[in-house]
Amino acid sequence: MTLLQQTLSPDTLQTAKAASFELFEKLSSKFFIRLFIDLASVFVLIRLIFYRNYKKADQYLTFFAFNLVIFLITYLLNKVEMSMGAAFGLFAVFSMLRYRTESISTKDMTYLFLVIAIGLLSAISKGGWDELALLNGIILLLTFLLESNWLIKKEFTKMIQYEKIELILPEKRQELMQDLKNRTGLNIHRVEIQEIDFLKDATRMIVYYYE
Numbered sequence: 001m002t003l004l005q006q007t008l009s010p011d012t013l014q015t016a017k018a019a020s021f022e023l024f025e026k027l028s029s030k031f032f033i034r035l036f037i038d039l040a041s042v043f044v045l046i047r048l049i050f051y052r053n054y055k056k057a058d059q060y061l062t063f064f065a066f067n068l069v070i071f072l073i074t075y076l077l078n079k080v081e082m083s084m085g086a087a088f089g090l091f092a093v094f095s096m097l098r099y100r101t102e103s104i105s106t107k108d109m110t111y112l113f114l115v116i117a118i119g120l121l122s123a124i125s126k127g128g129w130d131e132l133a134l135l136n137g138i139i140l141l142l143t144f145l146l147e148s149n150w151l152i153k154k155e156f157t158k159m160i161q162y163e164k165i166e167l168i169l170p171e172k173r174q175e176l177m178q179d180l181k182n183r184t185g186l187n188i189h190r191v192e193i194q195e196i197d198f199l200k201d202a203t204r205m206i207v208y209y210y211e
Helices: 002-007 010-026 029-054 060-077 084-095 106-124 129-147 170-184
Strands: 155-162 187-197 202-210
Touching (some): 029 060, 029 106, 029 129, 060 106, 106 129
Antiparallel strands (some): 187 202
8 A cells, every 4th residue: 555655646646536526526416316316216116116015125136236227327328419219229128138047027027127217217308307206206106006906906826736627627617716715715716727637637727816
């Protein structure tokens, strides 16, 4: 450390400090306001809506990292004159991003799409902070309503293996439904047969239920 201080002259250190301050001066208050609105919107979306409904904390890093990186990249690119077609093209590229190492559920992909959209919207919106907050608020409100039971009753699914293959006949559908309700304790209202194994006298089905 002493050798480094001896190597760097006072003029060099002063120039480095000036360059650092100049970098922060180039980032206007508009940038920090947009960044705050963006991160606040994603926090509400992920912590108060996504986690509340699905209790999955393993996606926090994914959602926040995607949003932050996309916001920063898009904000910097937005300093260059960019056409509407280029903006939509950039949105399409980010929307197609997904992991190849493991499959992502439809719900997770939907929320990933939303954090990408919020990041892009926060970076390229031409309006003021109030307009940006309103647009993000509309996205959050609509997502909250769709995830609640206010607009439509939420339907859940489970994949189960079922051994009473004789009950899958159409005329015994009510008996099948009652047996599934008694054995699972779920409010099942319909079933969908996926596979039938006559060698093992078993079937694989999806049950649909309300909570």
